[in-house]
Amino acid sequence: MNNDLEVKMADTAPSPFTPGYGKKPAIFGGHGAEFTELRAVFDTLDFGENHSVLVSGLRGAGKTSFITTLQDDARDAGWLVISDDASAGLMGRVMDSTIPALINAMTRESRARLTSFGIWEFNAEIEYVNRHRTVKPQLRSDLVALSSALGASGGILITIDEVSSGKVRLRELSRFALQISHALEDGAQIMVVFAGVKVSLDALLAEEHTTFLRRSREVEFERLSAGETRRVFIETAAIGGRRIDEDALTRLVSLSQGYPYLVQLAGDYAWRNNPNAPTITLADATIAHDKAIKAVESRVISRVYGDLSDVDQKFLNAMAEDDDRTKVADIVKRMDVSDAYVQVYKKRLIDSGYVHAAGHGYVQFSLPYLGAYIRRQLAAEARDGGGTGGWDAYPAPELPS
Ligand SMILES: Nc1ncnc2c1ncn2[C@@H]1O[C@H](COP(=O)(O)OP(=O)(O)OP(=O)(O)O)[C@@H](O)[C@H]1O
Ligand SMILES: [Mg+2]
Known part of the structure; x- marks a missing residue:
């Protein structure tokens, strides 16, 4: 029994994917x-x-x-x-x-x-x-x-x-x-x-x-090109001795959107789902999908959002009201500030890579899932009363002096 287990563990190829800050990828996409x-x-x-x-x-x-x-x-x-x-x-x-x-x-x-x-x-x-x-x-x-x-x-x-x-x-x-x-x-x-x-x-x-x-x-x-993203998945898996089925690859590439951290997370989850099989299948990629998006939200997107100034956050919140791209004129209305003011912040956010211009007078999130993350945060805040977890209704009693 024990012996079987040891053999099995030794057979399990370790994942060649490298999710984590500052972890050098086995295959470097782009550049x-x-x-x-x-x-x-x-x-x-x-x-x-x-x-x-x-x-x-x-x-x-x-x-x-x-x-x-x-x-x-x-x-x-x-x-x-x-x-x-x-x-x-x-x-x-x-x-x-x-x-x-x-x-x-x-x-x-x-x-x-x-x-x-x-x-x-x-x-x-x-x-x-x-x-x-x-x-x-x-x-x-x-x-x-x-x-x-x-x-x-x-x-x-x-x-x-x-x-x-x-x-x-x-x-x-x-x-x-x-x-x-x-x-x-x-x-x-x-x-x-x-x-x-x-x-x-x-x-x-x-x-x-x-x-x-x-x-x-x-x-x-910026994000990797679609071609480079495919290459990173295929060649990284190959280093660990496995292939990726074509439909699984398509799923992994589109879920990662070429965003390096997400590429590594998605590849890693897909790999671990059934590490002893010779190929990574659509079933593995599907399991990886939900896990990877949840992980990237807590490890990356929340940090990205938290790094921003209040006004930058308000700008992005105003954008998150739309599912796809947002008219700059609508941001002016939603933030209730001048056009010039919005232009300054728009330029800053574009320079930092959070947002890009999407046709004349429109902007769009550059980072996949940032918009969805903000929408969810705002919904949660609205639900529990301004993000205080509902505690506004229960102020702490004063201590006797
Ligand atoms: N070109 C690449 N191809 C494939 N994977 C990559 C590439 N660059 C980085 N990664 C993977 O992406 C993740 C994040 O990389 P890294 O820590 O270098 O980002 P960063 O830009 O330094 O982030 P931060 O701004 O938070 O410091 C790691 O898991 C790394 O393995
Ligand atoms: Mg870094």
Whole structure:
């Protein structure tokens, strides 16, 4: 009995799908041209316009996965990788822990070359001990030294994820960017990648010291094309040794709408429904449908909606009154504000990728299921009295003093 069970478990192929934030997909859909171009830079150090890259797109669209994939490629090509997110203390983290760790992972010859810069103290085995007290620590000089020690064998890839437009964060990022731009002027071989939603990246470009970023390569993440979506399903399943029936594939592609997170969720549920069968069938895809949509609502759509400002949310609520596309003039009426005001928010939401223009004077949700999610939220709020779960009728009694 026990033995049977063990055999069965060993036979169950693990799902090759990767639902979850920041989980690098087994098969990366889309953006082939960008990868080819950036990988060529890793091999040749011929940067062209690729010293800086801006990666923008909605939550769950694949920004972090793109960055992680680039990092792996860069390491394979012998580059040093500095990766962090744009949270407070960025400069300190990079200079006090990331760079020392990178130094100690370098070859002995490269480390020996670093000793001549006089920035760091090394022990007899040429391992990093500390910074020299006499030299003012500057990221710029660290990067230049690291780059020269690498010589022609590689460059430095710096990736900063989760750029968001809080004032403190932007000020810190702009100081960080200034150091990078100086290092570039000094000839360091650096590629820097910033990722975030479009409005945050625009805010970063508007900061002082970040003008060099205006010449960046821009990589925008929208949903995958239908063809790429099919390919991701087919090739990911093939990695796990299974095929997908044609009708099941059609169902999975249309349910995911090319939205990367949903592709992974749907594929994963379909896979797990009957993991030992040689093919994924329509029955598996049908079960996956409901589960995937429920999961994407709680893991993605609610976060997307929660990230938005009150006015952005009101705009989308006004749109959700229509099942398909919405006339901008109707939004003006429903929000009871001026046309100019609505235009400002419309542009913001289009820039961030939540909404797109759908014919003259119309807008439509870009993210599949966002409209349905909002409709359901609003209905639930109306049902239980303004979203307080009906508690308005039962205020807490005052405590005796
Ligand atoms: N190009 C792609 N092809 C197939 N699957 C992808 C692709 N990009 C991302 N995914 C999958 O989508 C999910 C979300 O990816 P990721 O975390 O990179 O998104 P993100 O844009 O960084 O989201 P956030 O803005 O919330 O940080 C993961 O499950 C990942 O495996
Ligand atoms: Mg991310």
